[in-house]
Amino acid sequence: MPSGKQAAVKYYVGVDVGSASVRAALVDGVGTVVAHAERPIRVWEPQPDHYEQSSADIWAACCSVTKEVVRGVDARQIRGLGFDATCSLVVVDKQFQPLAVNCEGQNHRNVIMWMDHRAASQVERINATQHRVLNYVGGAMSVEMQPPKLLWVKENLPESWKKVGYFFDLPDFLSWKATGVTARSLCTVVCKWTYTSDGGWDDSFWKMIGLEELVKDKYEKIGKHVLSPGEAVGEGLTAEAAKDLGLPKGIAVAASLIDAHAGGLGVIGADVKGHNLPCENEPITSRVAMICGTSSCHMGVSEAPIFVPGVWGPYFSAMVPGLWLNEGGQSATGKLIDHVVRGHVAFPELEAKAAASAHSIYTYLNSHLDLIKKSLPVGFLTVDLHVWPDFHGNRSPLTDLTLKGMVVGLTLSRGLDELALIYLATIQAIALGTRHILEAMQAAGHDISALFLCGGLSKNPLFVQMHADITGKPVVLSKEVESVLVGAAVLGACASGDFASIQEAMAKMGKIGRVVQPNHEHKRFYDKKYEVFLKLVEHQREYRSIMNS
Numbered sequence: 001m002p003s004g005k006q007a008a009v010k011y012y013v014g015v016d017v018g019s020a021s022v023r024a025a026l027v028d029g030v031g032t033v034v035a036h037a038e039r040p041i042r043v044w045e046p047q048p049d050h051y052e053q054s055s056a057d058i059w060a061a062c063c064s065v066t067k068e069v070v071r072g073v074d075a076r077q078i079r080g081l082g083f084d085a086t087c088s089l090v091v092v093d094k095q096f097q098p099l100a101v102n103c104e105g106q107n108h109r110n111v112i113m114w115m116d117h118r119a120a121s122q123v124e125r126i127n128a129t130q131h132r133v134l135n136y137v138g139g140a141m142s143v144e145m146q147p148p149k150l151l152w153v154k155e156n157l158p159e160s161w162k163k164v165g166y167f168f169d170l171p172d173f174l175s176w177k178a179t180g181v182t183a184r185s186l187c188t189v190v191c192k193w194t195y196t197s198d199g200g201w202d203d204s205f206w207k208m209i210g211l212e213e214l215v216k217d218k219y220e221k222i223g224k225h226v227l228s229p230g231e232a233v234g235e236g237l238t239a240e241a242a243k244d245l246g247l248p249k250g251i252a253v254a255a256s257l258i259d260a261h262a263g264g265l266g267v268i269g270a271d272v273k274g275h276n277l278p279c280e281n282e283p284i285t286s287r288v289a290m291i292c293g294t295s296s297c298h299m300g301v302s303e304a305p306i307f308v309p310g311v312w313g314p315y316f317s318a319m320v321p322g323l324w325l326n327e328g329g330q331s332a333t334g335k336l337i338d339h340v341v342r343g344h345v346a347f348p349e350l351e352a353k354a355a356a357s358a359h360s361i362y363t364y365l366n367s368h369l370d371l372i373k374k375s376l377p378v379g380f381l382t383v384d385l386h387v388w389p390d391f392h393g394n395r396s397p398l399t400d401l402t403l404k405g406m407v408v409g410l411t412l413s414r415g416l417d418e419l420a421l422i423y424l425a426t427i428q429a430i431a432l433g434t435r436h437i438l439e440a441m442q443a444a445g446h447d448i449s450a451l452f453l454c455g456g457l458s459k460n461p462l463f464v465q466m467h468a469d470i471t472g473k474p475v476v477l478s479k480e481v482e483s484v485l486v487g488a489a490v491l492g493a494c495a496s497g498d499f500a501s502i503q504e505a506m507a508k509m510g511k512i513g514r515v516v517q518p519n520h521e522h523k524r525f526y527d528k529k530y531e532v533f534l535k536l537v538e539h540q541r542e543y544r545s546i547m548n549s
Contacts, residue, residue, distance in 0.1 A: 010079045010498060013070065013247070014488030015062050016259060017085035017170060019043070019113065019294045022058060024065035025482055026073065027489035029498065031509030033480050037068035044109055046102055049120075051113035055090050055098055058111070058170070059177055059244075067246035079498055080252040081178065081237065081245075082230075082491030084262035084484060085170040086114045087192045089149050094165030096176075101153065101160065111170065112149050115295065115331065117393070117401060119148035122155070126209050133194040133205045138311045140399040144331070145192045150211055150222075167222050169193070171256035178241045178253045181234035184223035185255040190315045191327065192258070193222060197316040200226075227255035228321060229265075230494035230502050254495035259484055260327070261319045263291035264299040266487030267452040267478045268320070269506030275515050277474055278449040285323070286449045287476075288438065290467075291484065292457035294335045296430070298328035298396070298437050300446050308444040310397030311437065321502050326446070328396035328437035333430050334457050336391055336405075340426045341365070346419040353416075366462045368420045378462075379428065379469060380525055385409035385421055387429035388536040397440035398537070406536050427463050431470040432533040438471060452476045454483030461516075468518040470526045479511035486510065 009028055016023045020043060026035040039061040044052040062083075070078060089112040091099045098110035112118070123143040127134065134141055141147065146169065154161045168176065169188035176182055189195035194205060203215045214222055227233060233253045242249040257265065268289040272280050279286045289299040298311075301323040305314035314324040332339075341347060341361065354364035369378050386408045393401030407425075411418070438448055451473050457463045458477055468475045480486050490505045499505040 009077060011073065011077050012079055012489040012492040012496065013066060013081045014485040014492060015066060015081070015083050015174070016262065016484045016488055017041070017058055017062065017083070017174065018259060019086055019115070022061035022065055023482070023485060024062070024069045025485035025489060026069040027486055027509070029493070029508065031480060031486050031511050033482055033485065035069040036482060036485070037065040039064050043113065046104065049117040050102070051116040052101055052109040053088065053111040053113055054108045055092070055111055055173060056108060059174070062174065063244045063246070070246055075248040078247060078251060080254060080492030080494075080496035081247065082254040082488040082493075082495065083171055083174040083178070083256040084259045084488045084491075085174055085256065087144070087146075087188065087258045088113045088170040089146055090168040090170055090173040091153065091160065091164060092166050092168070093163045096165065099160045099163055100157065103156070114144050115392070116149070117143050119143050119152040120401060122151040123148035126151070129208050131205050131208055133196075133202050135307060136194070136196065136313060136315065138313070138396070138399060139309055142312070142395060142399065143401050144395070147194060147209060147211070151209060154211065164221060169258075171258055172223070175233050175253060175256045178237055178245070179234040180238050182223070183225040183227050183233055183255065185229055185257065186226050187229045187257045187261050187318045189223055189226055190318045191261075191312065195223070195226065228317060229255050229257050229261070229319070230491045231255045232495040252492065252495035252497070254491035257319070257487065257491060260291040260297035260299065262487030262491070263297075263454045263484040264289035264319050264487065265490050265502070265506060266480075266483035266485070267454045267476070267510055268299065268301070269503060270452070270476070270478065270510035270512050271507055272476065272512060275476075275512060277476065277515060282449065284320070286447055287452055288441070288448050288450075289452045289454070290434065291455045292333055292453060292463070293455040294333070296330040296333040296434070296457070298434065298441075300326045300441055300448065302326070302446065306445045308397070308441050308446075310399045311440055312396070320506075326441060328441065330389065330430060330433050331395045332389070332392035336389055336430070337423065337426055339391065341419065341423055344419045344422065345414045346416045349416055350419060362460055365420050365423050366460070368416060369424055369462070372417055372420065377519070377522060378424070379466065379522060381421055382425045382428060382529070385425045386529070386532050386536060387422070387425045388533070388540065389426065389429040389433055396437050403537065403540065406540060408536065424462070427466050428470065428529065429533065431466040432530055434467060435471050435530060436533075448473065450474050450476055452478070454478055454481075464516050468516045469522050470530070472518050472520070472523060474518065475516040477513045477516065479513035
């Protein structure tokens with residue numbers, strides 16, 4: 001830990017709540033992660049497509065990791081705190097005590113996770129209204145957004161509904177816990193709740209979908225006061241939260257971000273001079289930040305609003321102040337790769353061999369692919385094996401949660417070679433899905449010249465190279481692998497007043513590590529793979545039409 005000559009260094013704490021763990025980082029003013037800690041959090045799956053968490057469990061993990069990263073640091077050097085989290089729904093009563101989001105009445109399970117799809121019928125009814133607010137979510141609302149989940153709670157949990165005091169997006173719940181202020185972030189309410197930065201809440205929408213109670217109490221339950229991301233919340237850290245977190249009372253706490261947006265903030269504004277990139281002399285509107293973990297999000301910004309069918313937004317100032325945001329996404333990417341690999345009959349053999357070689361299972365699989373490729377480029381091994389990756393529905397650009405995964409080209413073989421091939425084909429399918437999203441964005445008016453990757457999957461060189469080769473665009477990796485945490489720390493830095501703007505903090509705290517260029521000699525092969533990819537969904541819809549006729 002810093003001491004002596006480094007005593008004047010200013011630090012910022014970023015806290016990131018993911019799907020399965022909470023992480024914290026101590027970050028300096030040039031974006032270097034000085035200390036890092038992680039704790040798991042619990043997920044309940046009481047029935048298919050229902051995923052729940054506990055806000056108390058999440059906060060306890062936030063406190064644990066924050067205490068760990070600031071241990072031994074002079075409190076006077078810690079200037080600000082920023083939170084990001086998944087866009088999960090937190091339900092509490094009028095005394096801010098947790099309320100059950102389940103039929104079992106388990107109050108401690110008071111969080112409906114972002115990936116929960118229980119509100120399928122509710123979102124179908126919402127989309128049937130064709131209300132004007134849907135224009136800002138790609139034309140159709142996702143089951144992963146908050147209005148359908150609110151409607152599900154009202155229709156299925158009347159006792160909880162009667163007792164509700166507040167519904168929070170998880171990032172806003174964390175800033176409330178830290179400050180005692182119920183203000184919401186513009187990021188959360190615009191991206192997941194239908195708030196607009198110019199008009200606010202639309203009364204007619206909530207009345208039309210059957211949630212008129214929210215209008216009657218003047219939106220007290222879902223947010224009357226909205227702050228821009230990075231803006232200081234209240235009087236800073238309360239005495240109680242300061243004790244919980246191991247931080248000094250009163251330090252600046254920033255209005256929060258959704259986790260993917262924090263990742264975008266951590267990478268998209270980095271200085272690219274000297275890396276021979278096409279976006280070097282272009283504005284950041286030529287970049288897409290791709291945050292790839294359990295799921296993947298594709299964040300593109302523009303100076304004017306661009307409406308992209310099947311892609312969320314445009315959202316004004318939801319990530320970068322003054323710019324419009326479009327957000328594409330894939331509901332299951334890291335989760336899908338794990339599902340395919342761990343469910344294969346050869347997984348125990350893989351696990352044993354990886355352990356014996358002291359490598360992760362994915363490092364071992366990448367090495368195994370290099371062994372079996374012979375003289376071929378590794379990607380060409382899947383010439384007869386194709387995957388459609390929507391095992392958890394399609395978020396973008398088809399916005400169809402009923403789509404299912406597909407695999408074409410299976411054989412009776414059951415060994416490690418076959419596991420490695422289906423792993424490769426799954427990664428390629430995810431990259432082909434990214435290409436599908438980018439093409440939709442470009443057709444609507446985005447001009448994209450580079451991908452900026454962060455998140456857990458960006459640590460996998462095969463995943464990165466497939467995205468470069470299949471999209472035909474250079475992939476930029478940040479110097480700090482934990483870009484989401486850097487993005488959260490950027491918020492704290494802005495709230496502290498040490499930077500004049502988010503843009504200034506992004507440029508100074510975001511650093512490029514390396515660039516992965518596409519192999520253009522492989523373009524013809526991946527163009528064919530993409531053609532097959534698009535045929536797969538056509539066939540799935542044909543099969544469904546036949547079966548439903």
